[in-house]
Amino acid sequence: EKGGYEHxxxxxxxxxxxAIRDTISPRLRDGKVVLDDxxxxxxxxxxxxxxxxxxxxxxxxxxxxAKYILERLLRIPVxxxxxxxxxxxxxxxxxxxxxxxxSQSGETIDTLAAMREAKRLGARILSIVNxxxxxxxxxxxxxxxxxxxxxxxxxxxxAYSTQLAVIYLLGLYFADRLGRVTAEEYxxxxxxxxxxxxxAEAILKDTEKIQYYASIYFNHNSVFYxxxxxxxxxxxxxxxxxxxxxxxxxxxxxxxxxxxxxxxLIEDGTLVVALAGWNELFEKLMSNVKxxxxxxxxxxxxxxxxxxxxxxxxxxxxMTIPEVDPxxxxxLEVIPMQLFAYYVALMRGCDIDKPRNLAKSVTVE
Ligand code: F6R
Numbered sequence: 001e002k003g004g005y006e007h008x009x010x011x012x013x014x015x016x017x018x019a020i021r022d023t024i025s026p027r028l029r030d031g032k033v034v035l036d037d038x039x040x041x042x043x044x045x046x047x048x049x050x051x052x053x054x055x056x057x058x059x060x061x062x063x064x065x066a067k068y069i070l071e072r073l074l075r076i077p078v079x080x081x082x083x084x085x086x087x088x089x090x091x092x093x094x095x096x097x098x099x100x101x102x103s104q105s106g107e108t109i110d111t112l113a114a115m116r117e118a119k120r121l122g123a124r125i126l127s128i129v130n131x132x133x134x135x136x137x138x139x140x141x142x143x144x145x146x147x148x149x150x151x152x153x154x155x156x157x158x159a160y161s162t163q164l165a166v167i168y169l170l171g172l173y174f175a176d177r178l179g180r181v182t183a184e185e186y187x188x189x190x191x192x193x194x195x196x197x198x199x200a201e202a203i204l205k206d207t208e209k210i211q212y213y214a215s216i217y218f219n220h221n222s223v224f225y226x227x228x229x230x231x232x233x234x235x236x237x238x239x240x241x242x243x244x245x246x247x248x249x250x251x252x253x254x255x256x257x258x259x260x261x262x263x264x265l266i267e268d269g270t271l272v273v274a275l276a277g278w279n280e281l282f283e284k285l286m287s288n289v290k291x292x293x294x295x296x297x298x299x300x301x302x303x304x305x306x307x308x309x310x311x312x313x314x315x316x317x318x319m320t321i322p323e324v325d326p327x328x329x330x331x332l333e334v335i336p337m338q339l340f341a342y343y344v345a346l347m348r349g350c351d352i353d354k355p356r357n358l359a360k361s362v363t364v365e
Contacts, residue, residue, distance in 0.1 A: 106134020214343030
């Protein structure tokens with residue numbers, strides 16, 4: 001049942017290209033995104049003044065990436081709220097609000113309660129759910145299913161990746177309907193989306209290097225993930241993956257925040273994972289890398305292939321991914337992050353598929 005692998009988590013990591021493909025291909029027709037299951041009209045879309053993303057954990061991290069993606073494509077403000085906070089933050093919700101509810105299980109109690117509150121306040125609910133017929137799916141106005149298939153490991157991997165895939169589809173679909181993207185840009189992005197599974201596959205072919213890095217760093221006890229913009233959103237997910245399965249304390253920081261406090265924690269042997277996939281911000285990230293290295297940190301860096309040499313000259317351990325439009329970076333960058341967490345946990349002898357104190361579906365507040 002584990003497909004010959006030792007753990008469900010590894011099997012599910014490997015299944016990601018297929019899961020992404022299964023999620024996007026039924027919704028791509030003749031170079032266009034077609035979302036037959038979404039009933040929101042063009043007029044509803046034009047009336048939207050705000051989007052709220054409501055989710056927990058990794059699904060919330062997809063929301064963090066979604067903010068960058070959807071605001072860029074739609075130019076509509078996107079608020080990302082932890083479901084457990086939503087009811088207590090006096091959310092500014094009207095009938096012109098679309099609530100995007102993201103949940104693998106479709107049963108997370110905080111997410112469900114927040115969704116009901118958003119509905120009560122007048123929002124329209126569009127959910128992104130993996131489990132067909134789950135409570136969140138049933139109570140939504142529209143559902144876009146992620147076709148990840150059953151996810152068994154407690155730490156999510158393929159569900160996260162398919163949630164992102166749905167965000168790309170949704171962003172492109174809405175942007176097209178609203179006329180907020182040029183025909184050329186739209187075609188270029190749809191084509192990049194179509195080729196994303198193959199790029200993910202290419203990264204998964206080269207696991208040895210990541211396994212080797214894990215063997216160097218698995219004994220560290222403090223790890224910081226730094227990145228800017230969408231790279232920061234991936235850092236949040238990378239950090240969560242590592243801490244939940246390996247029990248190593250880790251945190252993610254927006255790289256520019258380092259000098260506002262965090263840098264005082266950097267000392268000899270602290271591990272910093274620097275996410276520098278966004279080409280435009282590469283130099284900025286590298287100056288943060290120099291700052292932490294000067295204070296004794298060991299640095300794993302990740303960037304696109306075009307920056308391979310520069311990256312290798314500045315960090316201790318380099319990982320590269322194929323070049324993509326920045327909005328697709330999370331889908332590729334997250335793979336080395338998942339594999340790194342997996343191999344570190346393996347070397348530390350942790351119970352990877354069932355980490356202590358955690359449940360797959362959180363149905364109590
Ligand atoms: C982390 C993880 C959790 C879930 C969170 C939300 O690997 O799996 O953080 O993402 O509990 O669960 P869903 O998406 O089922 O609402």
